Amino acid sequence: MKARALVRLWSIFGEPLWVFVGMGFPVLSSLAFSLLYYSIGAAGYIGFAVLGGVMVSFWGNVLWSMASQFNWDKQEGLFEIYLTSPASISAILIGMSVGGIIGTVPSAVIVTVLGWALFHPAVNASWGGVALTFGLTLASLYAMGMVLSSLYLTYGREAESMNEVLQEPVSMLSGLYFPVLGGSSPFPLALQAVASLIPLTIGMDALRKTLFYGDSVAQVWPDMAALAVMAVVLLILSSYALKFLENLGRKEGTIAVRIR
Amino acid sequence: MSEPQLPAVEVEGLRREFKTKGPPVVALDGVSMKVRQGEVFGVLGPNGAGKTTTIRILSTLLLPTGGWARVMGFDVAKEPEKVRKVINMASGAEKAGYDFISAKRNLWFFSQLYGIPGDVADRRIGELSERLGLTKYLDRKFYALSTGYRQRATIARAFVNDPKVVFLDEPTIGLDVMTARSIRDFLIEEARKNGRTIILASHNMAEVEAICDRVAIVDKGKILTEGSPEDLKRSLGAPALVMEVSPPQAGFEMLAKVPGVKGFTSSIEEERGLSTVQAVVDSDAAARAAEDAVRKAGLKVVASWRKQATLEEVFVALVGRGFKEREEQDVV
Incomplete structure (x- = not known):
């Protein structure tokens, strides 16, 4: 687990240009929403845009560096090396997640610093609640990445198209830049219910409550419990999916197919 | 009396359908x-x-659809x-490394998949790199290594966990002669x-002859014969016949009817304006009859000589045609 986390960190920080380029989308999208809210006089929403920029960094990392990673490893012949070793595939995925989270921190920090420096959004934080909610959101988000990573093993290069299909709808449904749950949501109740199945939706809602409305842990515990349950369920699901797909692949002869 | 040693690999009636x-x-x-x-055991056959x-x-x-296989006594299924x-295991076709980290860090990472303590892993990586001539390049990022050094790193990876059995699939494919030789020496x-068992799958006959104690020649999912390279070559009886024939042509089917000709393979050399035919024969008389058959077909035998059999001739004797023709048959 530790070794896989280190590989991710060495890869990310070994190429400083990548770190810089990786910041592009989160910074620009956060700035765009902040400017939009500023120009229409919705200054109270600017903090949401900055927070959205922070979290979109992690969501991008989950999609492009977690979900499709095993697929890429399979194409390169690296997945065969994992499989023929005694290492647990779930442990490798967890290591990948830890490395991905740490590697994404610079992007998140830059978005935060820039957002606060340019727009001074109002903050009324319950910091304990923010820290716990943030941790649980990342845990459930990366657990979702582990499930996607397992499922993507059945795909070939179309896995990248799957990422593109998921990226924007999930960003919108999860309310990265605006609230999507409760009375101020632009979505009907049915769509809110669907959106609630995405860990990021619950996490973003809880983060907004703790960071901008001062809600304490006692007030957001249902959200935190939901995130914790999602994280555990998704971790277990990912472990089963990996085992199932490994057995299926050994049976069908698809697990070790490389694209040469 | 000591107990017989456990076979490294034991396979019985193995079948796989796709x-x-x-x-x-x-x-x-x-x-x-x-x-x-x-033992270094070769599995030789065409694609x-x-x-x-x-x-x-x-x-x-992969799971077998029939039969069973054991490695060091453990059932693979x-x-x-x-x-x-x-x-x-290692394959010549794999890239098998993360591009943006160094060769050393790649090797260290793969050693950790086996739970090897850090200091042991470092020592082993150092030793393997030294023996494979990789030491100078260990700090280079994987993408910056040449094909040859990348393959040396791949081979080092396959031995980093001190395995009892190593499976190698075409480990020197596409490599220059010197790199291929140094990898063979290492194996x-x-x-x-170190008493390591190595199972080498290859269609490179020279490689298999050079390093394998025993070899199984396979074709269409079956083992045709098995033995030491020397025994297999000796089993042919007579040296092979090589003929240079003009004008160049592809078909030499007349040879199939000559008694004592076990099989043949041919290639066209356009620049020289001739075909080269290699026939596996069981006697000198059969060699003479083969030459006569070519002449009777209106072709000119520009030169002919006899040569010591290689494993390719063993394959030709068993199947009737060479690796290349066999692969072309499958494509058709």
């Missing part, structure tokens, strides 16, 4: 073999013969976790000095 839209493709059709510990499928089953990447602790040393 589903297709049409009838299932049989990649392995009842393969049986036994490999002793410390599509079943070599890679055999390696994949033995290395737990029922006990993959136990098999994985004692094996490693021989690993088997001789």
Whole structure:
């Protein structure tokens, strides 16, 4: 687990240009929403845009560096090396997640610093609640990445198209830049219910409550419990999916197919 | 009396079918073999013969559809976790490394998949790199390594966990002569000095002859014959016949009717304006008859000579045609 986390960190920080380029989308999208809210006089929403920029960094990392990673490893012949070793595939995925989270921190920090420096959004934080909610959101988000990573093993290069299909709808449904749950949501109740199945939706809602409305842990515990349950369920699901797909692949002869 | 040593690899009636839209493709059709510990065992055959499928089953990447296989006494289908602790594998076709980290860090990472303590891993990486001539390049990022050094790193990776059995699939494919030779020397040393069992799947006959103690020649999912390279070559009886024939042409079917000709292979050399034919014959008389048959077909035998048989001639004697023709047949 530790070794896989280190590989991710060495890869990310070994190429400083990548770190810089990786910041592009989160910074620009956060700035765009902040400017939009500023120009229409919705200054109270600017903090949401900055927070959205922070979290979109992690969501991008989950999609492009977690979900499709095993697929890429399979194409390169690296997945065969994992499989023929005694290492647990779930442990490798967890290591990948830890490395991905740490590697994404610079992007998140830059978005935060820039957002606060340019727009001074109002903050009324319950910091304990923010820290716990943030941790649980990342845990459930990366657990979702582990499930996607397992499922993507059945795909070939179309896995990248799957990422593109998921990226924007999930960003919108999860309310990265605006609230999507409760009375101020632009979505009907049915769509809110669907959106609630995405860990990021619950996490973003809880983060907004703790960071901008001062809600304490006692007030957001249902959200935190939901995130914790999602994280555990998704971790277990990912472990089963990996085992199932490994057995299926050994049976069908698809697990070790490389694209040469 | 000491107990007989456990075979490193034991395979019985191994069968593997792949589903297709049409009838299932049989990649392995009842393969049986036994490999002793410390042996370098070659699986030689043309593309599509079943070599890679055999390696994949033995290395737990694929389940057999029939028969069974054991590695160091563990069943590959029922006990993959136990098999994985004692094996490693490498393929010449793989890239097998993370591009943006150094070769050393790649090797360290792969050693950690086996739970090797850091200091032991460092020492082993140092030793393997030294022997493979990789030391100077260890700090280079993987993408910056040449094909040859990348393959040396891949071979080092396959031995980093001190495995009892190593499966290698075309490990020197596409490499220059010197790199291929240094990898072969390394493999021989690993088997001789460290008692490592190496299963080498290859269609490179010279390589198999150079390093394997025993070889199984496979075609269409079956083992055609098995033995030491020397015994297999000796079994042919007479030296092979080589003829240079003009004008160049592809078909030499008249040779198939000559008594004593076990098989033949031919190639066209357009620049020289002739064809080269190699025939496996069982006697000198058969060689003379083969030459006569070519002349009777209106062709000119520009030159002819006899040469010591190689494993290719063994294959030709068993199948009737060479590797290349066999692969072309499969494509048609």
